[in-house]
Amino acid sequence: MSILKIAKLGHPILNAKAKKIENIIDPSVKLLINDMSQTMIEAKGIGLAAPQVHISKQIIIFRVPETEDLESNEKEIKITALINPSIIKLTDEVEDQWEGCLSIPGMLGLVRRCSKIRYKGYDINGNIIDQEAEGIHARVVQHEYDHLLGIMYTERLSHKKAFGFSEEIEDYWKNRNE
Numbered sequence: 001m002s003i004l005k006i007a008k009l010g011h012p013i014l015n016a017k018a019k020k021i022e023n024i025i026d027p028s029v030k031l032l033i034n035d036m037s038q039t040m041i042e043a044k045g046i047g048l049a050a051p052q053v054h055i056s057k058q059i060i061i062f063r064v065p066e067t068e069d070l071e072s073n074e075k076e077i078k079i080t081a082l083i084n085p086s087i088i089k090l091t092d093e094v095e096d097q098w099e100g101c102l103s104i105p106g107m108l109g110l111v112r113r114c115s116k117i118r119y120k121g122y123d124i125n126g127n128i129i130d131q132e133a134e135g136i137h138a139r140v141v142q143h144e145y146d147h148l149l150g151i152m153y154t155e156r157l158s159h160k161k162a163f164g165f166s167e168e169i170e171d172y173w174k175n176r177n178e
């Protein structure tokens, strides 16, 4: 496995629409997902899309804490890979929450997302995934899915000025009542 270079905001691949994977069970797909996983963990991210590692294909990965395991008292974190994903919004309700992106390091933006979604796609073994999600789970899937459409979170800010360096945001935005 290898750690891949992450494209930063301004690189045109981040604005392009990613192509569908034709052969989901091709070994090169598995290899790419493994490299993306290692890259995401090393960068301390919770999600990553293939265009962010300069590959304009429809693959996203993400990790969400599982429900707490009372015996070990540790939250198990599992990485999910989703190939050729699609999303359906299950509600008109939206939530505003701070997001970061490995392609925009050191910065945060307040982003408006649908609060409940259903997503479909294929996992690393070619099995169908069909899952409902809300909260942080729904948010990360929508963020990564946007990367496949060439959309950055900076295009979805809840208001124009709700974007900046994380240390300033922590000091001046997060603790105030909005």
Ligand code: NI
Residues within 6 Å of the ligand: 100, 101, 102, 103, 143, 144, 147
């Ligand atoms: Ni991102």
